[in-house]
Amino acid sequence: MNPTCYREYPEEGLACSWTAALPRDGEPYVQRVVPDGCVDLMWSERGILVAGPDTGPVPATVRPGDSVVAVRFGPGAAPPVLGVPADAIRDGRLPLRELWGGEADRLAEAVARAADPRGALVAAVRARMRPPDPAVPAVVAALAGSSVREAADRVGLSERQLRRRSLAAFGYGPKTLQRVLRFQRALRLARAGVPLADAALAAGYSDQAHFAHEVRDLAGEPIRNLL
Template sequence: MPAGLPRPSLGVMNLQGGEKRFKLSRIAASDALSLFVKHYWIVSWDCTDKEPYLQHVVPNPCVNLVVEPQKTLIFGPSTRKFSYPIHGKGVVFGVKFKPGGFYPFLNQPVSTLLDHPLEVQNILDLSGPELERDILSLGTEQEMAAVMDRLLLSKLPQPDEQVLLVNRIIDFIAGEREISKVDQVCEHVGMHIRKLQRLFDQYVGISPKWVIRLYRLQNAAETMDRRLPVDLARLSMELGYHDQPHFSKDFKAVVGCTPEEYRRSVEES
């Protein structure tokens, strides 16, 4: 990464400001899991003598297994911003599956997880409290990742070509900022819209339309996170919106504030 540029936030809003309060690490999973798992993530903090801080995350089309004291669950993709209060001292370990990468473990439409988190014993051979004990008691992040590697490898599914297809489609959506309509995706991959919608319902959990919207809003937030002068009208056009009011409406619906309010919060952090 070029010197001076912030590292990719991957949906963590105002990551530069947040990392004054917490540490975020990302660790690659075992090579054998690379088809299914994007990375492991670990957030740790010690804010014992500091004011509580609310960290916001733009949703993305990934399933996350989150290991947290008394809250360990598997969460499907969401269409709403997630906010996490940072206070006291703590650590959370997560598995971020690739888009479509959790379906081979689940073997039922990932859309069933929308607003219905799954207990980890449905996938692994231990309960949430047992997983918390085995992961969060360890001294290093590498040890945590090694334990999760072993657990997931014991349940390793057969390779699934559809997972590769889903990731190619989502990489296209994420990389082409001007993509704003499902028809553009269908044309690129040569797939009828109904087939694409069924594929996303089964493997991703949210619709192609929502995936496009979330990536465009993530692009917008990351642009403002750079703390450079931003022409919001021009940015909305660059992200495929026909007008700034439509862009602002979508941004507020997902992020919870207008682009102007978000830009001010970044500048003040």
């Protein structure tokens, strides 16, 4: 059971915003974060942290007394806001000030003063939002059911161009992006109650064993621990 009162909120143009908090008399809680192609911008009293797109499981520790508000960018949406290509922050956890300098500190102070910290962070992100690479939705759609070569043909790029654009937008090459998106599709279905074998086939795996192998490879634990 997650004791951090973690809660997600729908946000137009974003994957979501979210909050988490742990009482001061609680015990430290470690949540295993698995790859989803997303980028998170997380505020706490220690400042604002950027969590880049992951390629494997990452332990995230919430300490007693922590209160976190965050914005989650869907795959491909973060680079125009952060000002860096996604592969520059892949598997990274870094202070936002390394990317924005003093502006990050001013934003952290503004969020701390706000009556609605989550709303303040969301508003600041929205003010910086720009359209992502126009190839982003086409690449995601093409990779859902095609090989990398077929996907490149469908979006009108060479395989080399697709790899370069994919790294910059998502932080992954197209093959890794395809694996992560397929894993997340199957996981969503399984969490919705779809039998594992059916979820695996619907997401594009050859069978349930293939899905189970990918879960262990990407998440570092069996599927039952993620449901």
